[in-house]
Amino acid sequence: MQIKIGRCYNLEECYEFFKKLEDDSEQLVQIITPESEAVNKKIIEKFNLLLPLSELIGVTAGEGIINSDITEQTIIITAVRFEESSFELIQRDSSSDLNAEIIAQNIQQNTKAVIVLSDNKYTDGDNFVNIFNKYAENIILAGGLAGFATKDGQSYIFDKNGIIKSGSIGIILNGNKLRADWTFSMGWESISREMEITKAEDRVIYELDGRSIFKVYSEFLGENIKNKLPSAAVNKFPLVLSGNFKNARSAMEVVNDGIRFSGNLKEGDKVKIAYGSLNKILRNAVYLRNNLNFFPEIAFVYSCSGRSDYLKSLNSSLSTELQVIPCQNTGFCTSGEYGTITSKAQFLNITTTVLYLSESDELIDRKLDFKTEIPEVKTEHLFHLSKKVISELEMINQKMRKANQSIGDKKISLTAETIFKMLFNDKKYTGGIVIKEAENLTNIYLDDSLGKQGYDIFRTFWNMNISEIKIKNNVLGFKQAFLIPLKKEVEALIIILSDEIDLYDIKKNDLFIQQIPNYLKKSLLYESLERNLASLSTLEQTSDFLYSTLDLELLYERILDIIVGTMGMSAAIIFKKEETELKSVKNINVPKNSELFYYLKGHFKNISLSEKIIIANNIDFKKNIETLIAIPISLNNYQGVLYAIQSKYKQLINENQKKFIRTLANQIRVSIRNALNHNKVKRLSVTDGLTDLYNHSYFHKELKEKDGEEYSVAIMDIDNFKEFNDFYGHQVGDRVLQKLSKLLKNEIREDDIVARYGGEEFVIYFNIVQERLLSKIINRLMRKIRELEINFENKKLKVTVSLGVAINNSTFGVRNH
Known part of the structure; x- marks a missing residue:
């Protein structure tokens, strides 16, 4: 193919460019223009006069792209004359649905790609791709919606026949020798939990989880973000849809009490607030060319104007991202992009897309260097977010600790009342809990002020047998009633009546709400055991004993002490x-x-998966084993099993004791969950996020505590680490740090400490000073590092390090090696 790209600053330069072109029916001319409608009509008129055989497609845009450069006051003309291929131009000024259907129906067997340009006022990009997918599969779709002309603010497309303010132009590219590839880059990272769009109309979102969208953004990003909406949301914090492909939608404008977003968002959709990481965007830019298996002759770039604005707000630019494109390129900043992902057409936002074309068989034979920066802006609002996440975890932990302390000796009625009052600290609400206490026994615990009418309504709600949260309006004089079903451990229904609480508040407390069945079950069992056991004080003591520590190691020790001491078991293991x-x-x-050790270890998987407590008498395993207790402990990513064996004398566990064990198991699970949540918050402050090693602050703190002891410290530095980043990219550099960190963690001894000291530096504490033993350990570590390989693009990269050791002992003081 023959390609000519021109940059014109006025009409006369456009005319001169047209004169230089050879008119041909196989020539496609694309014009990107910021000019007024009057000027663009003259361009069309002169084109028809000078190039009557050639085809024309044009679009308005505030920013054009020419060879990775972004221009704002320039007319960009691109002429492509196909030599081994052909194209068909289809212009439609109908609805989005009909435009997509007609364009798709003209696709041929040898069609390699379709470029579509659409107006941005009347074309619904989501509807367009939905209809397109009905008629076309596995076809590359590229292009986008028109931008706004700088000179008069208008937006439209055009061809030889004139201006098209409502419609689409499709270019169907055909040819057996034509090679086409399409790729994209996003770079948006989710920073919120999943939320449901609960009020929306015509792409305007008013509420997320029942709360004003403005309040939601302020909650996650700080009050100071409020006055910047929607521009802040456009540039930095779009919404991303949940699902396999996390498509982004940018905010367009404030509409009364809502924000209009690009793309089709509707009530019931699940979304998250996302953050545009400049570092990630620039790193991911390499994906715009990584998978190419041919050398392209030209690239058509369609990148969102919101993305360009965002990059400029961070003192970067779209041209930085586009430097990786390995050929001449042209395009514009769109109001939305078309693309094909996993064989399906998609309508995208705030995305950079590239369509590569070639009629040549030349393969890629060179790599392009690509360097990125990590700007300070990355923590502009994420600091507020990190504080929010930690504060929410601490809030839940406080509630759980308070609940554990409050319900230890309460009957189910008091437990229900106590737990219900703890749900929301700063909101006015009432209601109650309906609990199925036995097969034919359901009790309703509600605020006395609701009376018989409340009792009858609660019974009706219970009989609905709902499986997910439901919202009822205008119940007993309250604005909303929230029905929250609980199905695990204890079947119950929480009913909240309030004029203040919304779905957002409910989901914010979800972790605590999901623990309520455990508290209710504990009270139900407590009441049952109170009628049958003489020593209920033991249960209270064990509860206090377990819940009084958040240290996991100490907690394990207390659990075994309780299970052995209380139940008279002779052995126990976790x-x-x-x-x-x-x-x-x-x-x-x-x-x-031992044989017993491997027997218990071998049954771990089945017991863990079953999540059922096993209490078995008369075990036929060994003569001196009479009773076995197995308690699975499954808590999200935590999987454990507690075993206890009674072998000293024949005393089988009766039904009352079984009830006690099940209650104790629940306490054990709750106490471990509390400790895990505590450790999670604590670990965030002492570890390095990339490598999961301890950070240098923690290392210094630990070293200071060992003052006066004998120890050795090794300092390690990765050789030529900068070359990994410069030559292969920061992603490979990160992978090197992560792989080496994992090796160090696996290879050091239990009493040693390894930390990332900073950058590519690591430091290791050894509690030994004997040079021979230390030398042996260091040599083994260095051998493992030499064997380490990093896989990258069919290459195996090797890592070498420089290491120094200082020995601190009372005999010789500090010696360096």
Whole structure:
């Protein structure tokens, strides 16, 4: 193909460019223009006069793209004359649905790609691709919606026949020798939990989870963001749809109490607030060319104007991202982009898309260097977000601790009342809890002020047998009633009546709400055991004993002490799954590598998956084993099993004791969950986010506490690490740090400490000073590092390090090696 690209600043330069072109029916001319409608009509008129055989497609745009450069006051003309291929131009000024259907129906067997340009006022991009997908599969779709002309603010497309303010132009590219590839880059990272659009109309979103969209943005990003909406949302914080492909939708304008978003968002859609990481956008730019298997002759670029604005707001530019394109290119900043992802046409926003074309068989034979910067803006609003996440975790932990302390000795009625009052600290509400306490026994615990009418309505709600949260309006004089079903452990229905609370508040407390069945079950069992056991004080003591610590190691020790001491068991052990390995974390009287040890370890998987407590008498395993208790502990990513064995004397566990064990198991799970949540918050402050190693602050703190002890410290630096980043990209550099960190973590001894000191530097604490032993450990570590390989594009990259060791002992002081 023959290609000519021109940059024109006025009509006369356009005319001169047209004169230089050879008129041909196989020539396609694309014009990107910021000019007024009057000027564009003259361009069309002169084109028809000078190039009557050639085809014309044009579009308005505030910013054009020419060879990765972004221009704002320039007419960009691109002429492509196909030599081995052909094209068909289809112009429609009908509805989005009909335009898509007619364009798709003209696709041929040898069609390689379709370029579509549409107006941005009347064309619904989502409807267009939905209809297109009905008639076309596995076809590359590229293009986008027109931008706004700088000179008069108008937006439209055009061809040889004139201006088209409502419609689409399709270019169907055909040819067996034509090679086409399409790719895209987004770079948006979710920073909020999933929320449901609860009020929306005509792409205007008013509420997320029942709360004003303005309040939601302020909640996640700080009050100071409020006055910047919607521009802040356009540039930095769009909404991304949940699902396999996380499409983004940018805010367009404030409409009364809502924000109009690009693309079709409707009530019931699940979305998250996302953040545009400049670092990630620029790193991901390499995806705009990585998968090419031919050298393109030309690239057509369609990138969102909102993306360009965002990059400019961070003192960067779209041209930085486009530097990776390995050929001459042209395009414009759109109001929405067309693309094809997993064989389906998609309507995209705030995305950069590239269509590569070639009639040549030349393969890619060179790499392009690409460097990115990590700007300070990355933490502009994320600091507020991180504080919010930690504060919410602490809020839930406080509620759980308070609940654990409050319900230890309460009957189910008092527990229901206590838990219900703890749900929302700063909101006015009333209601109650309906609880199925036995097969034919359902009790309703509600605020006394609601009376018999409330009782009858609550009974009606219970009989609805709902499986997900439901909202009822105008109940008992309150604006809304929230019905929250609980199905695990105890079947219950929480009913909240309020003029203030919304769905957002409910979901914010979801972690605590999901724990309520455990508290209710605990009280139900407590009441049952109170009638049958003489020593209920033991249960209270064990609860206080377990919940009074958040130290996981100490908690394991207390759990085994309780299970052995309370139940008269002779041995106990806790197994926990850590990644792919099964480890014993605490053990009383179960010899490691014994027949019993492997017997219990071998049954871990089945017991863990079943999530059922096993209490078995008369075990036919060994003569001196009479009773076995197995308690699975499954908490999200935590999988463990507590075993207890009674072998000292024949005393089988009766039904009352079984009830006690089940209550105790629930306490154990709750206490471990509390400790895990506490450790999660604590670990955030002492670890490095990329490598998951301890950070240098934690290392210094630990070293200071060992003042006066004998120890050694090794300092390690990755050789030529900058070359990994410069030559292969920061993603490979990050992978090197992560791989080496994992190796160090796996290879050091249990009492050693490894930390990322900064950049490519690592530091290791050893509690030994004997040079021979230390040398042996260091040599083994260095050998493992030499064997380390990083896979990248069919290459195996090697890592070398420089290492120094300082020994601190009382005999010689500090010695360096």
